[in-house]
Amino acid sequence: MEEETLGKIAKVLGVTTQAIKNFSEDAIINYFHDQSSFNFQCTFNPLDKVMELYERLLQAEREKNELLKGNK
Secondary structure: OOHHHHHHHHHHHOOOHHHHHOOOHHHHHHHHHHOOOOOOOOOOOHHHHHHHHHHHHHHHHHHHHHHHHHOO
16 A cells, blocks of 8 residues: 555544554454453454545545546
């Protein structure tokens, strides 16, 4: 994935690009498991959300490019 695109996704998610690059499902599971006072049940896969946002970003870029082509 291009660094610019990764930066846009990170900005939307409110995280750093390093956080996305270093993402590990095992680390997240272990983190939440270790938080005994933290009662949270994740009902979605965060990586799925990243991919969903990336696909929406790509679609928006395609639409923008089509609009720009039409204005020439």
